[in-house]
Amino acid sequence: MGTESCGRCGHHMVSRDTLSLQKVWAWWVVGLICYIPANLYPMLATRTLVSKDEGTIIGGAVELAHHGSWGIALIIIFASVVIPIGKFMAVAALALGVKNGSRMSPLRRHQLYEVVEYIGRWSMIDVFVVAILSSLVQLGSLASIQPGKASLFFALSVIFTMLSAQSFDSRMIWDQEDGNPDLPPARPPAPPVLPDASAQSGPETPPETAQKAPA
Amino acid sequence: MPQTALGPEQMTTDQPPQDLAALIACPKCDAVYRATDPGTGERAVCARCHTVLIAPRKRAGKQIIAIALAVVVLVIAATIFPFLSIRAAGVVHDSSILDAALAFSSSPLLVVLSLAVAALIVFFPVMRALLAIYVLTPLVLDRPPFPGAIRAFRLSEALRPWSMAEIFAIGCAVALVKVADLALVAFGPAFWMFSALVILMMLQDSYMCRYSVWKSLEK
Numbered sequence: 359m360g361t362e363s364c365g366r367c368g369h370h371m372v373s374r375d376t377l378s379l380q381k382v383w384a385w386w387v388v389g390l391i392c393y394i395p396a397n398l399y400p401m402l403a404t405r406t407l408v409s410k411d412e413g414t415i416i417g418g419a420v421e422l423a424h425h426g427s428w429g430i431a432l433i434i435i436f437a438s439v440v441i442p443i444g445k446f447m448a449v450a451a452l453a454l455g456v457k458n459g460s461r462m463s464p465l466r467r468h469q470l471y472e473v474v475e476y477i478g479r480w481s482m483i484d485v486f487v488v489a490i491l492s493s494l495v496q497l498g499s500l501a502s503i504q505p506g507k508a509s510l511f512f513a514l515s516v517i518f519t520m521l522s523a524q525s526f527d528s529r530m531i532w533d534q535e536d537g538n539p540d541l542p543p544a545r546p547p548a549p550p551v552l553p554d555a556s557a558q559s560g561p562e563t564p565p566e567t568a569q570k571a572p573a
Numbered sequence: 574m575p576q577t578a579l580g581p582e583q584m585t586t587d588q589p590p591q592d593l594a595a596l597i598a599c600p601k602c603d604a605v606y607r608a609t610d611p612g613t614g615e616r617a618v619c620a621r622c623h624t625v626l627i628a629p630r631k632r633a634g635k636q637i638i639a640i641a642l643a644v645v646v647l648v649i650a651a652t653i654f655p656f657l658s659i660r661a662a663g664v665v666h667d668s669s670i671l672d673a674a675l676a677f678s679s680s681p682l683l684v685v686l687s688l689a690v691a692a693l694i695v696f697f698p699v700m701r702a703l704l705a706i707y708v709l710t711p712l713v714l715d716r717p718p719f720p721g722a723i724r725a726f727r728l729s730e731a732l733r734p735w736s737m738a739e740i741f742a743i744g745c746a747v748a749l750v751k752v753a754d755l756a757l758v759a760f761g762p763a764f765w766m767f768s769a770l771v772i773l774m775m776l777q778d779s780y781m782c783r784y785s786v787w788k789s790l791e792k
Contacts, residue, residue: 366787367727430750468602468622475734482693482737486673486744487751489690493676494659494668495752501661505677510686517689520734529603532621 378527382453385522390446392515400506402488407500414508415439415484438484441477442515448474449522456530467531474523481516485509597784599624608784627784634713640777641702641709647770648699648738654763657745661756669763670695670741697736698774704729705777712789723790730783739771 364371375381400412413421415438423431448470451460455467462470488509495503597608602622610629611617617627630636655667674691677683708726711718719725745764752758 366723366791368723369727433747464602465622479734479737480740480743483740483744483747485686485690486694486737486741487748489673489676490657490668490745490748491751493672494657494666494748494758495755496666496668497659497661497664497756500664501755504679505683505686507682509677510683513686513689524734528601528622532602532604 375527378525379453381525382522385518385525386449389515389518389522392511396508396512396515399508401508403504403506405502442481445474445519452526464531468528471528478520478523485513597626628782629785630780633780634709637777637780638706638709640773641705644702644770644773645699647766648695651763651766652695655761656763658759658761659756693737694741697732698738701729701732701736718790738774742767742771
């Protein structure tokens with residue numbers, strides 16, 4: 359009771375991380391900054407006997423579409439553009455929702471958070487593809503692929519957004535429902551495992567508010 | 574799989590302190606329940622946010638140790654053997670996982686990335702497997718846990734999102750599609766090892782019931 363660290367795993371213990379939202383926004387901004395050069399610099403430099411071209415992420419997808427591979431082009435656009443931008447928007451929506459309240463039900467926002475946390479790691483796939491391609495396609499003068507600067511920035515962007523999502527304390531979504539919308543004030547050192555109001559507000563969220571689509 | 578959602582009637586606010594050990598707080602949304610051990614094949618799920626709280630399995634410890642050992646052996650083997658090989662106009666080139674990680678080492682700016690990729694696809698998965706063996710072996714043998722087991726398990730849980738072997742495996746498939754019309758690509762032995770690895774690691778994660786492990790570590 360009132361201990362500084364968890365008696366079980368020894369981790370430093372606070373009821374709520376008061377800096378959680380600040381950390382979320384800090385990582386979010388750095389992630390967004392890294393995402394810009396990730397799209398401006400070339401991701402891959404392909405050199406063949408006759409040509410040498412450097413393609414950005416979007417450039418590569420557009421080129422694939424010109425060649426008629428619409429499917430792959432769509433996958434690339436989805437994985438490297440739609441998902442990262444959607445992730446930025448989702449994390450921002452969650453953080454704003456904690457601060458200003460949200461029309462989405464806590465359950466919906468919790469699900470959105472889980473999706474962001476799950477999908478976040480998968481953006482790394484682009485960096486791995488570049489790694490595989492540039493280690494595999496080394497055929498001397500015939501053809502070779504070199505990684506471009508964008509790969510570094512893209513990896514950093516993915517890592518920073520993962521950290522941003524991890525900094526978000528999902529319990530804050532539920533604190534509002536429990537009737538304490540303010541961010542973790544200096545709470546009296548209550549027994550940390552017992553949130554004060556979880557019993558009176560029912561655990562089930564009304565299904566009609568759960569219909570709204572995630573942002 | 575039947576699920577026992579802990580009902581709201583089990584929520585509690587005014588427990589005497591001596592009952593704290595019988596309580597479980599959902600790590601994701603902080604609802605507090607009085608923990609009842611679910612039966613075989615059952616799971617305890619948070620009624621509010623649907624996070625799985627307790628999911629014990631019979632002999633999970635031994636199974637996880639076995640899987641973790643297999644993971645360590647497979648990762649080491651998969652790093653050495655060629656992963657993919659490419660053939661175009663008589664030129665053949667092999668690539669191992671180590672080569673893939675080192676692909677970024679050509680320019681000084683990207684060396685950092687090289688290290689990061691190696692960590693994400695090789696070191697973190699191996700480290701998680703080794704940590705699992707270290708933490709669980711004494712528990713399975715009914716001995717007191719090894720020193721530092723608590724910190725080891727916490728580290729292993731913290732590394733969970735950063736172990737990205739399965740993403741690398743899917744990345745391979747994407748890379749294959751991209752190169753397929755440029756040259757002839759063949760799988761090396763490491764590719765199959767890696768596929769097995771991905772499945773094993775998913776099993777390892779799904780067998781691991783954190784609640785049960787923490788409870789045993791506390792004894």
